[in-house]
Amino acid sequence: MKQVYFTGDSIISSLGFSSQENFNQLKNGITGIRKMNNPVFYPEPFIASLIDRQKVNVLFPDDQYTLLEKILILSVKDALKSSYVDISSGKTVIILSTTKGNIDLLDKSLAARFDKQRVLLWKLGEMIAGYFGNPNKVRVISNACISGVLAINDAAMLLQNDIYENAVVVGGDIVSKFVLSGFMSFHSLSPEPCKPFDTNRDGLSLGEAAGTVILSVNPPKQNEKLLFAGGASANDANHISGPSRTGEGSYIAIKKALKEAEIETANIDHISAHGTATPYNDDMESIALSRHNMSSIPVNSMKGFWGHTLGAAGIIETIALLWEMKHNTLIQTKGFQEAGTVEPLNVITQTEQKELNYCLKMASGFGGCNAVLVIKKVNS
Amino acid sequence: MEELIEKLKLQIIEQLNLEDVEPDEIDPEEPLFGDGLGLDSIDALELIVLLEKEYGIKIENPKDGQKIFFSVKSLAEYILAHQK
Amino acid sequence: MTTKRTHITIRNNKIFKNGVLFFEAAPYLTLKDFLKAAWKNLKVKYPKFYKMDEVSKLGVLAAEILLIDEPHKAFNEEEVGVILSNAHSTLVTDTEHWNSVKDDSNFFPSPAVFVYTLPNIMVGEICIKHKFKGENAFFITEQYDAEMIFQHFNLLKTQNKIKAAIGGWVDQSQDDYLVEMFWAE
Numbered sequence: 001m002k003q004v005y006f007t008g009d010s011i012i013s014s015l016g017f018s019s020q021e022n023f024n025q026l027k028n029g030i031t032g033i034r035k036m037n038n039p040v041f042y043p044e045p046f047i048a049s050l051i052d053r054q055k056v057n058v059l060f061p062d063d064q065y066t067l068l069e070k071i072l073i074l075s076v077k078d079a080l081k082s083s084y085v086d087i088s089s090g091k092t093v094i095i096l097s098t099t100k101g102n103i104d105l106l107d108k109s110l111a112a113r114f115d116k117q118r119v120l121l122w123k124l125g126e127m128i129a130g131y132f133g134n135p136n137k138v139r140v141i142s143n144a145c146i147s148g149v150l151a152i153n154d155a156a157m158l159l160q161n162d163i164y165e166n167a168v169v170v171g172g173d174i175v176s177k178f179v180l181s182g183f184m185s186f187h188s189l190s191p192e193p194c195k196p197f198d199t200n201r202d203g204l205s206l207g208e209a210a211g212t213v214i215l216s217v218n219p220p221k222q223n224e225k226l227l228f229a230g231g232a233s234a235n236d237a238n239h240i241s242g243p244s245r246t247g248e249g250s251y252i253a254i255k256k257a258l259k260e261a262e263i264e265t266a267n268i269d270h271i272s273a274h275g276t277a278t279p280y281n282d283d284m285e286s287i288a289l290s291r292h293n294m295s296s297i298p299v300n301s302m303k304g305f306w307g308h309t310l311g312a313a314g315i316i317e318t319i320a321l322l323w324e325m326k327h328n329t330l331i332q333t334k335g336f337q338e339a340g341t342v343e344p345l346n347v348i349t350q351t352e353q354k355e356l357n358y359c360l361k362m363a364s365g366f367g368g369c370n371a372v373l374v375i376k377k378v379n380s
Numbered sequence: 381m382e383e384l385i386e387k388l389k390l391q392i393i394e395q396l397n398l399e400d401v402e403p404d405e406i407d408p409e410e411p412l413f414g415d416g417l418g419l420d421s422i423d424a425l426e427l428i429v430l431l432e433k434e435y436g437i438k439i440e441n442p443k444d445g446q447k448i449f450f451s452v453k454s455l456a457e458y459i460l461a462h463q464k
Numbered sequence: 465m466t467t468k469r470t471h472i473t474i475r476n477n478k479i480f481k482n483g484v485l486f487f488e489a490a491p492y493l494t495l496k497d498f499l500k501a502a503w504k505n506l507k508v509k510y511p512k513f514y515k516m517d518e519v520s521k522l523g524v525l526a527a528e529i530l531l532i533d534e535p536h537k538a539f540n541e542e543e544v545g546v547i548l549s550n551a552h553s554t555l556v557t558d559t560e561h562w563n564s565v566k567d568d569s570n571f572f573p574s575p576a577v578f579v580y581t582l583p584n585i586m587v588g589e590i591c592i593k594h595k596f597k598g599e600n601a602f603f604i605t606e607q608y609d610a611e612m613i614f615q616h617f618n619l620l621k622t623q624n625k626i627k628a629a630i631g632g633w634v635d636q637s638q639d640d641y642l643v644e645m646f647w648a649e
Contacts, residue, residue, distance in 0.1 A: 142584065
């Protein structure tokens, strides 16, 4: 099995147009979640974390591309700057993670400018590959909120097994009337910015973002390297929208990922949870971690900064984890004040320093799916 | 009241896609969320949609649903008390 | 060595198991009625089937027939994965949801519809019914790429993450549908 290295990355979100910009805001405890009042999205005021869309159009004025395509492409372009990977090479595969793609094109007024096919996710992939001149078919993963982590796991597996040398993993979703109204019908949106793990948590906040992480079997030049150590997915086999009361899928995924990484639970220095701030999700994760005796490991959720960015979540939150590891910094859980999960969690409440060598990323989604990955730091 | 209960039974069967259930199989006093009909959390939310769509009654907090949707009878009583 | 033991095809209101006709219904029947007839034909007691959207019903129906000979009994729940794909994601259900929200004066989003606007939900439905807790994935490709699905399964198997899987293609567009589903171990 080949070693898989993390090379460049990029986050485009409400907090900025690069990973560095975003990480600075995380360190300073700044959230991108805002109160919004825009009937285009929803008939009543709502809470969400939106990208500066005007700036997107300034950076990428070509209106032959949709909003989502613009932010995905901008994200890939930015990530390539800090990577040595050639995206136009046949040895590089692009993997796209998205839940609803260009779903705003169902709106006839927007759709007029674009071909009907653009709403299809494989076509979205083609637009990205076409822009960068990549010759391979884009692998499009649409697996609810675990899409991002699943896409990184898929990339690693392809590289470990010599199918490709490099993988550009890009993910994104936009806030739209389609998605906002759907979550509203579930009464799962908080009327305030979300509070992960908090005793008063009452729902998630939606966000939009694009994230890119670039993996390669060719090691980066620097001494300190971050590698993919293991990953797995598992289904709760319980309910299509309610998380498992025993954290079953998360438990199994963590078990398999740690086995692949050849480490014990005690080796994990820090966990970036899914932490959507719904009553059930956060309880479920606390149960899964408790079953693994991992309750005392410092854990955070990024959802209080970016909101839940769906297809982008697994990617941008993994990038945040990579940056935490690079800087041996634990970022606080924005929105958290008082513990309130059924099993205890060691929630990071203040940004602080810690030596980080092995970290775990968790994700869960509608359909009872769960996915995790493990990152390790190596000094040569 | 009787008429409303019969109408509700049909609407519930339709809204919740209860394919093989006949209206006379639903006892208006029995708990809707007991074992009989196998209803789940999504069904509870769907009943909130039904109330708003068919009767113009809005429920802001799904937790209030537990009492309102206890049985077809309790639902009918709530509608009669709150319908505009 | 990996073998594909069983294969199900569903198209034009006909179901084929390993190339042999398993069930057919009148070609003029709508997909909705075809699915109902095909499911009733199996005599399976599972009322949740009727709550699903059509593309999930297609997937669950195919899986049910695929598993008639119980190839999955030889494996434990964590060892079986579900890896599916299609071209249209959940476009038909997406349109239904959009129609319920596009007009502010007739705005009634339904959670039972919205939940099915994710293509991996059918994977979840199959996992729930048959208690499969292994690896999941849902890919979107323009055409059915059996090799890609098979390769994905083989790689997972090589890495000992799963030992068997349901794999294939479950696609529904506005005016057509196609299922190609296999069991591999």
